Amino acid sequence: MSIDIEKLKAISSQVRRDIIRQVASANSGHPGGSLGCADFFTAMYFHILKHDPNFNMDGRNEDMFFLSNGHISPVWYSTLSRSGYFPIDELATFRKINSRLQGHPATHEGLPGIRIASGSLGQGLSAAIGAALAKKLNKDDRNVFVLMGDGELQEGQVWEAMMFAAHHTIDNLIAIVDWNGQQIDGPNDSVMSLGDLPAKWKSFDWKVSEIDGHDFGNIINTVEKCIDNCGNGYPQVILMKTEMGKGVDFMEGTHHWHGKAPNAEQTINALSQLKETLGDY
Amino acid sequence: MLNKYTYTEKKATRDGFGDGMTELGRENPNVVALCADLIGSLKLDKFIEENPDRFFQVGIAEANMMGIAAGLATAGKTPFTCTFANFSTGRVYDQIRQSIAYSDKNVKICASHAGLTLGEDGATHQILEDIGMMKMLPGMTVINPADYNQTKAATKAIASYKGPVYLRFGRPSWPVFMPEGEFEIGKAIVMNEGTDVTLVATGHMLWYAVQAAKELEESGVSVELINIHTIKPLDEEAILKSVKKTNVCVVAEEHQMNGGLGESIAGLLARQHPTAMQMVAVNDSFGESGKPEELLKKYGLSTEDIINACKKLIA
Structure with a gap:
């Protein structure tokens, strides 16, 4: 399928507006990582994934996507609703009482598109491996994707899962790391350095790719190449360079907007930088 | 029975x-x-x-x-x-x-x-x-x-x-003393009907509770013995029905007193039918090395402990 980059850019601009408006309205949430992953989510849900918005929990015969760093829920909620999983107006309920859009993603309220709760970090890769094993048992040739934060790689469970995936040749799984170099308390390198991240994954016997998470062509071509590579007997990871806060100049490149909502004035400023392309909710 | x-x-x-x-x-x-x-x-x-x-x-x-x-x-x-x-x-x-x-x-x-x-x-x-x-x-x-x-x-x-x-x-x-076969999740098994004391046990402690009930019956105490294999959801009806007859309840389990089956039953009874109770359980302590039966004895989880707990309540 040819890539309509202009269409994807228009969608991701609206997704970024949705992120700012959700977080501003709730006066809480995580705009930084959400904005940084807006292009990736747009590429996944509007081009790459073979998925059914008439949601089936078991994901039989479709691609399955897991979000391990659940705090970037605003970008996921926006892309899910904009691709037809639930009404776009529901974004207005984000983080409010009686909502299906919990602060961190959850299955408990039955929000279509979510397959497991995440928020407590380091758990998503294991769940994705389980789903990938089930697909193999079911002779289902679709694949499983999981997005993780770079900071959450500090959790030991991730490395348990990395070891398992290589040992058990989980080759229908593609992991993506949002490699923005930032976490709540500051840059990864000052909080707890990840060191030579590509070398670490390689030494765990994963095939490693590196991409620019704001270049639609680069995202799509690389993920599709990994998809073609599935079934070859090894797990694959894409280390995706992104900029936290991408698209809103005063939020870019700093950890200060990891988990903070903009005030009214900042919200107006942010939205003035993001074109309304598909209509606000 | x-x-x-x-x-x-x-x-x-x-x-x-x-x-x-x-x-x-x-x-x-x-x-x-x-x-x-x-x-x-x-x-x-x-x-x-x-x-x-x-x-x-x-x-x-x-x-x-x-x-x-x-x-x-x-x-x-x-x-x-x-x-x-x-x-x-x-x-x-x-x-x-x-x-x-x-x-x-x-x-x-x-x-x-x-x-x-x-x-x-x-x-x-x-x-x-x-x-x-x-x-x-x-x-x-x-x-x-x-x-x-x-x-x-x-x-x-x-x-x-x-x-x-x-x-x-x-x-x-x-x-191995329970019959083979059926298992109904959440359904207590009344192993002996009695009127003086309700004795509830779970896990390995049930065998000791059977021994205790036999001894008590021989000495003239009528014991209602209940096998609670499902701690949650608790078969509240079976327990309430029994304590309404006996008015006293002993719970035996291989677990801390804090957080165990006894605590669940105490909560139920406090809310619905306040009843004198005794717990045969580990009292805020870690275990240690030893043989299983030696350890159960040392930590107060023997047949004798169950008998004494029952006697305390019906004295």
Whole structure:
């Protein structure tokens, strides 16, 4: 399928507006990582994934996507609703009482598109491996994707899962790391350095790719190449360079907007930088 | 009624689990098993031999095992995670809480070597807090069968129940005295009807409770003996019905007093039918190395302790 980059850019601009408006309205949430992953989510849900918005929990015969760093829920909620999983107006309920859009993603309220709760970090890769094993048992040739934060790689469970995936040749799984170099308390390198991240994954016997998470062509071509590579007997990871806060100049490149909502004035400023392309909710 | 509860052989509850898994492997193609480097201890050899594709060795990585089980359940499988009770609960509590319980995943957490009867390995492995941790999780079913037969039947029953389950069993060879066959989750078994004292027991302690009830009956005390294999959901009706007759209740379990079955029953009775109670349980203490029966005696969990608790209430 040819890539309509202009269409994807228009969608991701609206997704970024949705992120700012959700977080501003709730006066809480995580705009930084959400904005940084807006292009990736747009590429996944509007081009790459073979998925059914008439949601089936078991994901039989479709691609399955897991979000391990659940705090970037605003970008996921926006892309899910904009691709037809639930009404776009529901974004207005984000983080409010009686909502299906919990602060961190959850299955408990039955929000279509979510397959497991995440928020407590380091758990998503294991769940994705389980789903990938089930697909193999079911002779289902679709694949499983999981997005993780770079900071959450500090959790030991991730490395348990990395070891398992290589040992058990989980080759229908593609992991993506949002490699923005930032976490709540500051840059990864000052909080707890990840060191030579590509070398670490390689030494765990994963095939490693590196991409620019704001270049639609680069995202799509690389993920599709990994998809073609599935079934070859090894797990694959894409280390995706992104900029936290991408698209809103005063939020870019700093950890200060990891988990903070903009005030009214900042919200107006942010939205003035993001074109309304598909209509606000 | 009590006379029929006797035994001719001893077998471990974990053997009941292993044999239950073997039958499940043959009968239910949806069942898969995961183990964290304890295949022999959990008696999984036969299941693995017969279903190599439905078994996943995860190595010594219990957190990952819980997450993988959650993923398998998401995609429609019925995963059984298999390791010691200590590593099935406290070590992985957050993984169970978020990925399994809150996410409502159909995962069966199968936990061997629970309690003091683990024996010689000592307190590092003798978990006495697991029932409390697991019963606090919303939606979690907690089952602690009493012998080989009941464990085997419970293993098979939980496969056809949809929802997260904690199944607790143990290491030692123990009398086999319950009948084979049916297991109804959440349904207490009244093993003896009586009017002087309600004696409730779970897990290995049930055999001691049977002994205690026999002795008490011989001395003229009428004991209503209740087998609570399902700690949550608790069969409240059976307990209330019994204490309304007896007005006193003793609970025996191989667990901390804090957070155990006794505490659940005390809560129920405080709310609905305030009743004098005694708990035969470990009192805010870790265990130690020793033989199972020596340890149960030292920590106040012997047949004699149960008899004394009953006498205290009816004196």
